[in-house]
Amino acid sequence: MKNRLTSIALLLSVLVCSAAYGQNIKKDIKEEKAIPESIMNIPIPGPFLSPQETNANFATTVYTFGDIIIFSYFDNTTVTVYDATGVQKGTQTLNTDKYYKFNFGNGVFRIVGNKTYTVLVGDATTTGVNGYFAVDESGRALSTKLNTYMTKNSFSAEDFIVFAYADNTGFTVKDMDTGSLLAAGTLNTGQYYSFKNSSTVPYSKYLQVTGTKPVSALSYADQDYYVPSSTGNFVGTTFYGYSGSIWAPNSITITSYSDNNSVTVKNLATGATISTFTLQKGQVHTDGINAATFWSVTATGSVSAANIPFSGYSSNYSYMTRAIDETGRGFGKLFYVPTIGSDIRIFSFDNNNSVKVTRLGLYNQFPYTNSLVEKETILNEGQYYSFNSPSGNYVYKIESSGNVSVLQNNSGYGADFMPLAYSLDYPDxxxxxxxxxxxxxxxxxxxxxxxxxxxxxxxxxxxxxxxxxxxxxxxxxxxxxxxxxxxxxxxxxxxxxxxxxxxxxxxxxxxxxxxxxxxxxxxxxxxxxxxxxxxxxxxxIRPSVDLQPPLAVSVTAPSSLLLQIGSLTPNPFTVHLDIFNTGTVAATNVTVTLELFNGLTLASGTLVRNVGNINASTTSSLDYSIRANASTSGFNLYKITITASNAQTKVLNKAINIPDGTA
Missing domain, CATH: 2.60.40.10 (Immunoglobulins)
Structure with missing residues (x-):
């Protein structure tokens, strides 16, 4: 059990609201005991006052008990952090796909950026008791580009996983610090790439995941997360998830947001059915998982799916989970919350917000016949209501007239990407x-x-x-x-x-x-x-084979050159190849051959490169330096052929546009 973690924890998680989303907060246990059930108001002075973001002012509010990690997506992204009194604590300017870690201790912070960004808070870089799906700048968990972090090795059962939601989805995973290609390939609907199953887990690394079609990325180090649906939000009818073996049993916990909802849970690897059942609105089903399992959930109506401590536990489990509402965004007006004994926080995003909390009953005693209204109250923006749920497997219904968010937690461990308040004000x-x-x-x-x-x-x-x-x-x-x-x-x-x-x-x-x-x-x-x-x-224009197995190739090269005062820039130019072996055995005697056409010539090196062997789930990289001729304008072509003794020959056709310098 996780009791030993519980006993040493000194903080409890609470939640603070932003202009639009709830955030994760951990408070001292002694303070928590002094106010086991309360309505509290978070001061919102200074830069916290603006609920509407303006152009070049993307702001959100977070709580952290440790790190605030900012991920950038564009050059010259300047991010400034303020504390809850409005005092500026720090600022940093980042270029594309960089990160920066602030640590100002425990507290509420306002983050303001001139461009969009993502925020990871908590203890992701220091402990391994967490799990989370990465999100993009609009807070969606399915995207074509996700910057994230994989936690350290604490239990040797962690995993970093990429899920696909459409056929022929190409993906890459790169080390954000070195640019090294760690994995690449092509996945079909419901398929996944597991580092634990395929190669070495990239522990303690900042990672970038890209997809030709939207993918999701899970850092698994404990059961602390809801799973995104194929819609990109956290409520839907189709899910692909993972429940591991850290502090087993993990769970597959399904909450229904519609009546007469037929649900099927299957093992993705084997196709075997784990369970089938029918749920009514507000009803919860959970399956205990004792071994690492990739799974799918399909439903006829809207559900949420989570790997949270629920099956096999009733209390004393260190975790942090942001509950999910009926819209799947994590903030809304109706939540059904399955929970063990936990601290539960409800935060209001609106003034004069009528909030009603009902303990429906134990999840396995449906229809609920002994429901108890625990609280009816009015919250203004910036206020939260807290209570402790009793030991057991209960379901709570939380209703409100305005938007709220809900956090359930115990003993102050965890990390997560924060929902971003500014996303409410813009299209995506x-x-x-x-x-x-x-x-x-x-x-x-x-x-x-x-x-x-x-x-x-x-x-x-x-x-x-x-x-x-x-x-x-x-x-x-x-x-x-x-x-x-x-x-x-x-x-x-x-x-x-x-x-x-x-x-x-x-x-x-x-x-x-x-x-x-x-x-x-x-x-x-x-x-x-x-x-x-x-x-x-x-x-x-013609089918691309770049990321097809067994040798997936990522090519980095310009698609055109500039002509400046009669000279091409850059010239020579570089074509960089990362060749990743997606197979289970080494690719032997790998050779790369470059053919140049039109006005292209080799600036240095040789056209034929003997790469040698590429072990399974590893990458080999090489560069070609190519010179263009300014007098040969238009598309100049080059061909890359990759052969191996035990792999199908791969041909990559590429072009670079040379501008016409004639007047």
């Missing part, structure tokens, strides 16, 4: 590879074919967007700055949770296998969003 426009569709099967596209390209843009945010400009390029305009525009369109509006489309006609160029289309949504950044890093996606 997003696209991925799956949203770029061709009117012709890409395997059959030939030079000269006229194809219709249809692009779907999602709004995952909390505010509608209008007059959305979208631009299509041949190549990446952000990798060299010279990609030609091949199409554009304007979407008049996209409602919250809705989609919009635009289409254009594209004539496939010569050698279409060397080209790819890049779509940018709002390229001029005229629309302020909660997440700008999911506004770009790409799709090759």
């Amino acid at each position: 426009l997003a696209i991925s590879t799956a949203d770029i569709q061709y009117s012709k099967d890409d395997a059959n596209i030939n030079a000269g074919d006229n194809i219709t390209v249809t692009v779907t843009v999602h709004n995952y945010g909390n505010v509608a967007a209008s007059n959305i400009n979208c631009v299509a390029y041949d190549g990446d305009p952000d990798a060299g700055g010279n990609a030609p525009i091949i199409g554009s369109g304007t979407i008049s509006s996209i409602a919250v949770g809705g989609t919009g489309t635009f289409s254009f006609t594209y004539k496939a160029p010569a050698s279409p296998e060397y080209h790819y289309i890049v779509i940018k949504v709002d390229p001029a950044n005229l629309i302020t969003e909660s997440n700008e890093s999911n506004n770009k996606a790409q799709r090759s």
Whole structure:
């Protein structure tokens, strides 16, 4: 059991509200005993006063008992931290995909950034008693880019896991400090990549996970988390999750938000059914899990799914879990909360907020016949109500007239990515590879074919967007700055949770296998969003094999060069290859051959590189230095062929655009 952790813990978690979300707070046990049931008000002076964010002012409020880790997604991201009295505690400017750890001790802090960011608080870098899914800048757990942290080795049973939600989802995992490729590959719907099962767990590392389609990323070191659904929020009808063996039993705990809800829980690895059942609204089912298990949940109506201490426990378990409401956002007006003996905090985001707390009863005594209304009260913004739930497996119903959030915890261990208050005030426009569709099967596209390209843009945010400009390029305009525009369109509006489309006609160029289309949504950044890093996606004209097994290849290279006073920049340019062996045995006698066409020549080194053997679940990297000729404008082509004695030959077709310098 986790009693020994409980006995040494000196802090209890509480929750403080931001302009829109609850945050995790831990308070001294002695203070907690003095106020076991209370209504408390958190002071909101100074920079805490503005509930509406403005452009270039992205703010949120958090509590931490330790670290405040900021992850950036754009260059020149300046983040300033204030304490609860409005005193500035620190500031830091970060470039793209960097992080910084503040530690000002226990307290409530306001974070203000000029660009969007994510925040991880608690003890992720110091202890291993935690588990969490990463979120992007809008607080969604499914995204095409997630910066996160994997905790240390405490039990040798931890894992870092990437889940896919659509077929043919390419993914990469990189070390944020070194840029090293730690894993790559292609996953189908419901598949996952487990570091524990495939390679060495990247303990105590800052990680970046990318996907060609939205993925999720779990840092598992204990049962302390709700699992995202395929919608990206934490309520839905389809879930892929993991329950490990740390402090077993772990659980698969399902809470229903609809009546006559048929639910099936399966083992993802074997396909075996773990359980099937029907739930009514507010009813809870839990399955105890005693061995590491990847699982799926499907339901006919809305449910939440969690790996929390519930099955096999009634109290005395060190954990921290932010409860989930019926919308799946973690803040709302209706929560069904399964809990063991815990400290429970309810925080109000609105003034004159009527809150009602009902202990429905033990989860296995449904229909609930002995429900007890424990509290009816009015909370203003910044106030919270706290109470201790008794030992046992109870279900609470928490209702409110305005938005609240709920935290259940015991003994002050845990870490989590914080919901971001600013996300309530903005849209979140997003696209991925799956949203770029061709009117012709890409395997059959030939030079000269006229194809219709249809692009779907999602709004995952909390505010509608209008007059959305979208631009299509041949190549990446952000990798060299010279990609030609091949199409554009304007979407008049996209409602919250809705989609919009635009289409254009594209004539496939010569050698279409060397080209790819890049779509940018709002390229001029005229629309302020909660997440700008999911506004770009790409799709090759012909099928891409880069991340297909067994040798998944990540290529980093410019798609165009600049011409400055008659000279190309950069020239020579570098093509960097990371070759990751997704197989279970070593790839032997790996050889890489580069072929150059048009005006490209090798600046140094050799065209043929003997890589040797690449062990299973490891990466081999190499660079080519290539020189371009300014007199050979247009798309210059090059081909990379990778062979191995025991793997299928892989051919990568690439191009770089050389600008025309003639007047």
